[in-house]
Amino acid sequence: MPPSADLSAQFATAEQRVRMLLQQPQAFSYPADLMGPVECIETHISWVLLAGDFAYKFKKPLQLDFLDFSTQALRHVACEEELRINRRTAPGLYLGLVGLVAGAAEDAPATLRLVQWQDAPPGAEPAVWMRRFAQAALLATALDEQRVSPAQIDQLARHVAQFHAAAAVAAGANSWGSAAAVQAPVDDCLAALHTPVAGALPGQEPLLAQVTSWCQHEGQALAPTFEARRAAGWVRECHGDLHLANIALIDGEAQLFDALEFSPALRWIDCVADIAFVVMDLAAHGRADLAWRFLNRWLEHTGDYAGLAVLRYYGCYRALVRARVAALRMDPTGDGSGSGHAAQTVEGYLELAAGFAGQRPARWSTPCPATLWLAHGFSGAGKSTHALALACQRGMVRMRADVERKRLFGLAPDAASDGIPGGIYTAEATLRTHQRLAQVAREVLAAGYSVIVDATLLDRDARALFLELAAAAQVPCHILSFEAPLPVLRERVRQRALAGGGASEADVAVLDAQWARAHPLQPHEEAITLHVDTTVPVDWDRLLSH
Incomplete structure (x- = not known):
């Protein structure tokens, strides 16, 4: 006005x-x-x-x-x-x-x-x-200067997950997080972009129209999901503006600042809407690998794999938000010194929004079609390390049996389980863990994402559970068999136990028991198996090209 x-x-x-x-x-x-x-x-x-x-x-x-x-x-x-x-x-x-x-x-x-x-x-x-603090401490600046480590992304994911866990949950009496409340700011962004795109980027009008159509269709299709997530308590008082320039590395660790204070409606949102800004912005800075790492680590801490159903919608919205902000810097006449750069920025975010919407090849993308991968092997074989590397490189969701087992008992990923009566490694607990992994894998695949199940899967019945899942979901299934000689496995397990703090609690005795009772892969399993020697560097481009 x-x-x-x-x-x-x-x-x-x-x-x-x-x-x-x-x-x-x-x-x-x-x-x-x-x-x-x-x-x-x-x-x-x-x-x-x-x-x-x-x-x-x-x-x-x-x-x-x-x-x-x-x-x-x-x-x-x-x-x-x-x-x-x-x-x-x-x-x-x-x-x-x-x-x-x-x-x-x-x-x-x-x-x-x-x-x-x-x-x-x-x-x-x-x-x-x-x-x-120095401007160089901004995560956006550090990322562009290649000063951000994977460990810092892990810490950021933990920090955001802990923040979300402690955040106030929206009460049922208000409309925050309702389908209408979710769709309104998306519609506002699209409407605000129409005039600047038509004036300065007429060649992008068809793309904006495609994104607009997708957002309208997807918003309507997801309306029951938005309402269900609100009822499940995932709408909370979040940050609201969680792009990389609102995250600072203080003493080497990420801290969130400059939360959105002027609009409760834009702050009381689905937690996935909050993290979608981080995912989108990491991809916008050319680091889709770190976007996937952040996402996987946040999912490990929260267990909110069901939230993947709305991630693309929110990722598209966050790209549109940044496009709208950049459009404010454009000179309508095109004569301003910064107008050309602003127009390029708008164009880049529109392309990224279209990527989330599946309208364009994206800097943040997932393999198509969605595929189920099974990371198979003994403790110490390197499954978790290499499965995460593959997930970040190729754009997949990784699920760890060690983490999901502990979640079933109310434990954090790095918490010790020795206080649980009867322990968490009984045959019944293992069966429940595999059932949990299968349930989550089914949700991830249904949301259109490839998933890597990181578990030993040394028992043929356990493998059969996931092979049947892939058949029922009509998705391809591959086994990644991570391998190393027994003495190497023993030494790795020994060193890991000494280091402590990880999700896995397997020791040498557990490894030896695994070795004694493991069921070898059957011929029909070998037909879909890729053997991975972890005693040498793993080159996924080479291995997956065969």
Whole structure:
């Protein structure tokens, strides 16, 4: 809506004071000679001042279709909310609120000062006070500079899963996470993209039309699933804006910050809608392998494999969100210096959205058709390590028997099981584990994803369960037999036990028992088996090309 005269005056006054602050380092309670220059980062809705070791985030006096910061009271509420929701994941970054106080300006320029909010007089302008970190710490920057390790992606997945586990669950009385609430922001994005695409990227109009049609059809088809997930408690107070520039590597570990404070409807969402932003953005940065690693690790921690049914829809939506943001930077005349780059960005995200929708070959994709892979072999054979590498390289979901067995007993993946009466490795527990794996594999395949079942599967009856599953689902099935000599297996198991902390609790005695009673592969199984020697580096491109 057009700004009122009063709001325009507020904006001009606020912008003037921010520019004055850049010239008044003494306002930040630091001796001027102990600070470098004050810097300002401007976003669509905020000014962030960087001063010394701290950052101060001011809300712009704006009234838009998706937020209202038109009064000092509303900006104060938004600052309080930003502080609350971000302290859930980054309490060390979010220090409190401060108020900007302006002195009298008769003959001399006004003197500004920042004070703790509890000491601020009425009418002070609120700001979120944060600990500053280098821009190089942003995960997006680190990724582009190839400074992100697989272990850091694993930690990020654990961090996000723990955050989601602790997040408040949407109550049945509100509409958050309903089918209508899910589809509305997708429709808004598509509508907002129509004009800029038609004006600056007319060649992309057919693609936008295809994505629009897919989103409408898929949104309607998934409506019962959205409602079922809401009823199952998967709609929670999430982050809401979890792209890679809102994740920082602090002391080498990922922390989420800048959660979406101004719209509860965009924050109270399905947990899969939250992680879809990370998956999409990793793919957008050319690291689909890390996108699949993050997804697999998050699934291991949460067990929410059923959520894969809605991942493509949410991944498409997140790409459209970034396309919409980039479109705001486009000059309608095409003459702006940044307009060309913004148009390319819009085009790239549209292509990625189409990839999630299955309309284009994608930087994030899954093998077609969906396939069931069985990772077979003794403890210490390298099944988990190599199955995860294959899943990340080829775009698949990996399920670990060690993890799902513990989940059945309410244990975390890396928790010890010695406190469970009777233990978790009985024949009955093993049967339940295989049934759980088969159930989840069926869900993953139905969602259109290939799946690797990571289990020893040394018993012919266990293998038969999954071969029958593949036949019933009418999907191809392959066995990956991971192999190494017994002395090598024993040493690996011994070293793994010494290291501790993993999901597997098999020791040398367990390995020897496996070796004694294993059922060899039958001729019909050998016909679909690829033998993998794990004593040498595994080249999946070479092995799978045969």
